[in-house]
Amino acid sequence: MSSTTAERRSFRWPLVLQIEPRIDSPRWLAPLVSLVAVILALVIGAVILAIIGGNPFRAYAHIAGAAFGSLGVFSDTLVKATPLIFTGTACAVAFKMKLWNIGAEGQFFMGALGAGVVILAGVVSEDASRFVTLLAMAVGGAVFGAAWGFIPGILKARLRVNEIITTLMLNYIAIALVNYFIFGVWSEGGFQMTRVFQRAAWLPRLSDLADQFPIMRGLTTHAGFIFAVIVAIVAWYILFRSLWGYEIRLIGDNPRAAAYAGINITRNTVLVLMLSGGIAGLGGMSEIAGVIHRLQGSISPGYGFTGIIIAWLAKLNPLIVIPVSILFGGLILAGREIQPAGVPRLIQGVILFMLIASEVFLRYRVRIVRKTA
Amino acid sequence: MDNLVEMQGITKRFPGVIANEDVDFELRPGEIHALLGENGAGKSTLMSVLAGLYKSEEGTMLVRGNPVSFNSPRDAIDLGIGMIHQHFTLIQSQTVTENILLGLDEPRFLMRLSHYDKQMVHVGDQFGLQVTPDAKIWQLSVGEQQRVEILKMLYRGVEVLIMDEPTSVLAPQEIDELFKTLRAMVAEGKSIVFISHKLHEVMTIADRITVLRQGKVTAARLDPKQSSKAELANLMVGRKVLFELEKTAKEPGDVVLDLQQVSADNDKRLPALHGVSLTVRSGEIVGVAGVAGNGQSELGEIITGLRSCTGGTILVGGNDVTNRSARTSINYGVAHVPEDRNHVGTAPNLSITDNIIMKKYRDPPLAKRTGLDRNAAQEMAKGLKEEYTILAPSVETPTRNLSGGNVQRVILARELSSQPTLLIAMQPTRGLDVGAIEGVQRLLLEQREAGAAILLVSEELEEIFSLSDRIVVIYEGEIVADGIEADAEKVGLLMTGGSKVHAKEPAA
Numbered sequence: 014m015s016s017t018t019a020e021r022r023s024f025r026w027p028l029v030l031q032i033e034p035r036i037d038s039p040r041w042l043a044p045l046v047s048l049v050a051v052i053l054a055l056v057i058g059a060v061i062l063a064i065i066g067g068n069p070f071r072a073y074a075h076i077a078g079a080a081f082g083s084l085g086v087f088s089d090t091l092v093k094a095t096p097l098i099f100t101g102t103a104c105a106v107a108f109k110m111k112l113w114n115i116g117a118e119g120q121f122f123m124g125a126l127g128a129g130v131v132i133l134a135g136v137v138s139e140d141a142s143r144f145v146t147l148l149a150m151a152v153g154g155a156v157f158g159a160a161w162g163f164i165p166g167i168l169k170a171r172l173r174v175n176e177i178i179t180t181l182m183l184n185y186i187a188i189a190l191v192n193y194f195i196f197g198v199w200s201e202g203g204f205q206m207t208r209v210f211q212r213a214a215w216l217p218r219l220s221d222l223a224d225q226f227p228i229m230r231g232l233t234t235h236a237g238f239i240f241a242v243i244v245a246i247v248a249w250y251i252l253f254r255s256l257w258g259y260e261i262r263l264i265g266d267n268p269r270a271a272a273y274a275g276i277n278i279t280r281n282t283v284l285v286l287m288l289s290g291g292i293a294g295l296g297g298m299s300e301i302a303g304v305i306h307r308l309q310g311s312i313s314p315g316y317g318f319t320g321i322i323i324a325w326l327a328k329l330n331p332l333i334v335i336p337v338s339i340l341f342g343g344l345i346l347a348g349r350e351i352q353p354a355g356v357p358r359l360i361q362g363v364i365l366f367m368l369i370a371s372e373v374f375l376r377y378r379v380r381i382v383r384k385t386a
Numbered sequence: 387m388d389n390l391v392e393m394q395g396i397t398k399r400f401p402g403v404i405a406n407e408d409v410d411f412e413l414r415p416g417e418i419h420a421l422l423g424e425n426g427a428g429k430s431t432l433m434s435v436l437a438g439l440y441k442s443e444e445g446t447m448l449v450r451g452n453p454v455s456f457n458s459p460r461d462a463i464d465l466g467i468g469m470i471h472q473h474f475t476l477i478q479s480q481t482v483t484e485n486i487l488l489g490l491d492e493p494r495f496l497m498r499l500s501h502y503d504k505q506m507v508h509v510g511d512q513f514g515l516q517v518t519p520d521a522k523i524w525q526l527s528v529g530e531q532q533r534v535e536i537l538k539m540l541y542r543g544v545e546v547l548i549m550d551e552p553t554s555v556l557a558p559q560e561i562d563e564l565f566k567t568l569r570a571m572v573a574e575g576k577s578i579v580f581i582s583h584k585l586h587e588v589m590t591i592a593d594r595i596t597v598l599r600q601g602k603v604t605a606a607r608l609d610p611k612q613s614s615k616a617e618l619a620n621l622m623v624g625r626k627v628l629f630e631l632e633k634t635a636k637e638p639g640d641v642v643l644d645l646q647q648v649s650a651d652n653d654k655r656l657p658a659l660h661g662v663s664l665t666v667r668s669g670e671i672v673g674v675a676g677v678a679g680n681g682q683s684e685l686g687e688i689i690t691g692l693r694s695c696t697g698g699t700i701l702v703g704g705n706d707v708t709n710r711s712a713r714t715s716i717n718y719g720v721a722h723v724p725e726d727r728n729h730v731g732t733a734p735n736l737s738i739t740d741n742i743i744m745k746k747y748r749d750p751p752l753a754k755r756t757g758l759d760r761n762a763a764q765e766m767a768k769g770l771k772e773e774y775t776i777l778a779p780s781v782e783t784p785t786r787n788l789s790g791g792n793v794q795r796v797i798l799a800r801e802l803s804s805q806p807t808l809l810i811a812m813q814p815t816r817g818l819d820v821g822a823i824e825g826v827q828r829l830l831l832e833q834r835e836a837g838a839a840i841l842l843v844s845e846e847l848e849e850i851f852s853l854s855d856r857i858v859v860i861y862e863g864e865i866v867a868d869g870i871e872a873d874a875e876k877v878g879l880l881m882t883g884g885s886k887v888h889a890k891e892p893a894a
């Protein structure tokens with residue numbers, strides 16, 4: 014402000030903020046507001062970087078390069094994004110019915126266990142075809158994940174047990190259960206991991222095609238990414254185009270109205286948590302079949318929890334979960350490159366904060382008007 | 387005797403309504419002064435002004451002869467005036483003593499609960515209020531919770547206690563207890579304002595009565611001994627101008643709704659309906675007159691499958707729907723205009739379209755093999771928006787952005803467009819402006835013409851009189867009159883607990 018002290022004293026800010034609810038918002042408003050929020054978040058991040066003595070432009074360029082700079086790193090970004098699409102979609106489905114499933118992490122582990130059991134307990138024979146093996150693993154993962162959604166679902170539906178507590182606690186149980194198997198039952202030579210799965214249990218990778226397309230050499234992106242995108246699209250269809258999705262959205266907005274419309278809330282509580290758990294479970298299967306190729310302890314750096322954030326950023330829309338997951342995948346990857354590693358996380362946090370804060374502009378019209386005397 | 391409290395010329399406006407208009411009220415020391423009136427007559431508003439919750443636009447208040455102006459309930463309590471609201475303001479997980487001490491200056495830091503526990507018992511004993519000071523609120527019955535509220539006020543040294551509909555949540559024996567307490571308090575020199583719409587209670591407990599109707603005083607300082615229930619009912623309900631509604635003479639058809647000795651509990655698990663028997667025929671509007679809270683809500687909910695019965699049988703078109711699901715009722719053609727538009731009737735964040743299809747989405751043309759046909763849904767919504775003149779920018783507008791009248795039109799459009807065989811209309815015009823009321827009433831008559839059986843529950847006697855082919859009166863969960871003539875005085879007396887008349891066979 015360039016006004017002098019004397020002026021400032023007599024000067025009264027003539028403008029006030031006027032906030033009124035919006036009756037209707039145009040279609041372009043939501044994406045525009047989100048875009049502006051992300052840009053502002055990057056600006057704030059840049060200011061913080063400058064304050065701590067970094068060069069924000071170089072830092073951003075480095076992050077972008079580390080995550081999206083070449084085919085190779087972009088492929089790695091997609092690998093990181095794949096489990097996030099699964100867990101983000103899983104959370105979005107449950108949150109849409111206002112079921113606060115924060116157990117995607119545990120359901121992810123159970124999915125990995127389910128897929129592992131199929132291989133290690135010999136449910137499919139070692140020389141079964143790749144198609145049969147992978148299909149059996151997917152079924153195993155989905156069923157185990159769904160079971161981990163069924164438990165909080167039935168407890169909530171029948172006994173009104175708070176699903177936040179149960180899903181959170183079941184995370185620890187799932188991880189401990191996986192540990193039991195990798196430490197005790199299927200431990201390979203005393204290490205905390207099982208044997209490597211047979212090749213038929215590996216999801217195909219882009220690098221498998223390197224013979225025909227040399228450019229694919231070394232690319233780690235696996236078919237799980239495709240499946241993740243398909244799952245997100247199917248989840249979107251269920252939520253926004255199907256009869257069941259209509260019921261889910263109606264219960265989510267007003268359970269009493271849903272009961273009045275004759276919708277069975279008890280049944281839907283169980284089914285939706287099972288669907289959510291099943292999707293997260295598929296994520297666990299995709300991760301061990303596509304990346305790790307064995308069952309071990311550290312299969313997730315918290316994908317299930319990041320999924321919660323992703324679901325919110327995507328405004329519970331599974332289609333938007335896909336790009337948001339890719340962005341987050343990139344930031345996770347860049348976190349390994351950038352020092353201090355906290356910088357990409359800081360940016361994640363600021364973006365999240367800005368996007369959530371920007372909601373107000375969708376629901377309200379904020380105007381700056383001249384103060385009336 | 388000097389007045390302890392005097393209110394003169396009180397006018398209190400809310401946007402669009404005048405809740406109190408030039409109201410005078412007075413209270414003497416040591417009396418129970420009843421404030422009688424229908425729901426919405428302005429009783430609670432008037433007393434909220436006295437308790438410092440609202441500020442009136444006009445009028446003066448004198449306490450012990452001095453003019454006062456309250457900015458908060460605390461100012462009122464400082465002058466010894468406290469109010470107990472219909473909905474208690476207690477913290478469930480804390481003890482009785484903790485609740486009573488809440489918000490006081492003492493104790494300052496250390497609670498010393500056992501010390502205060504003894505004080506609570508001591509204060510309670512003075513007025514015959516038995517309390518367990520270390521019990522948690524959730525462990526107490528509603529009657530006991532009310533005692534805690536009273537004790538809270540007494541502990542704050544209140545001289546004037548205002549009780550808003552204190553008996554509405556109580557079981558009969560608890561009401562007797564309450565009355566004993568009130569008499570003990572008066573004997574100790576306290577004054578009580580007793581807000582109620584129940585004539586017999588007012589006649590039992592009050593020393594004097596002031597009657598409000600539509601925000602104005604219709605009778606002041608009546609002595610119950612020199613008045614009668616009939617007189618009070620008349621003062622309270624009044625005679626209102628009837629709308630001119632065209633209603634053709636029509637012979638009702640077959641019995642569509644048949645309730646046989648139905649009983650049900652309310653949310654607090656107290657009996658709300660006792661052996662209700664009732665029939666509604668096709669092409670007939672049966673109006674249920676009654677003061678709110680006498681079992682009407684529960685009546686609507688058991689028929690629509692939203693509440694289970696504890697006894698009896700409900701037949702819709704000859705089919706037993708007792709304790710079946712809401713879906714069953716919908717499938718038998720029961721439409722329901724619920725009492726609570728925003729919490730039951732609509733999903734506020736979903737669009738008009740999504741709200742319109744709420745009961746039809748499972749059937750063609752909306753339901754297709756792969757999912758919901760959104761185009762068909764939008765077409766249906768657009769058509770109904772036109773037909774029912776729902777004012778909104780588009781059918782994609784969330785219903786939370788609509789006015790009360792338009793929300794009601796969305797609900798009516800949904801419920802009536804399905805050509806119901808039975809329509810349960812709960813307070814269908816409550817809170818609407820005059821034009822909207824007329825529109826809704828015409829829609830109900832159209833349904834009657836179309837042969838629907840209609841059960842109309844309303845607190846507006848005028849509405850019941852002008853629409854109904856047959857009038858029944860509900861009081862404390864019982865049908866106390868069936869097929870009674872449209873006489874405001876008689877009906878008013880019945881719905882406020884006057885003598886039961888013998889059920890007359892409905893003319894059919």
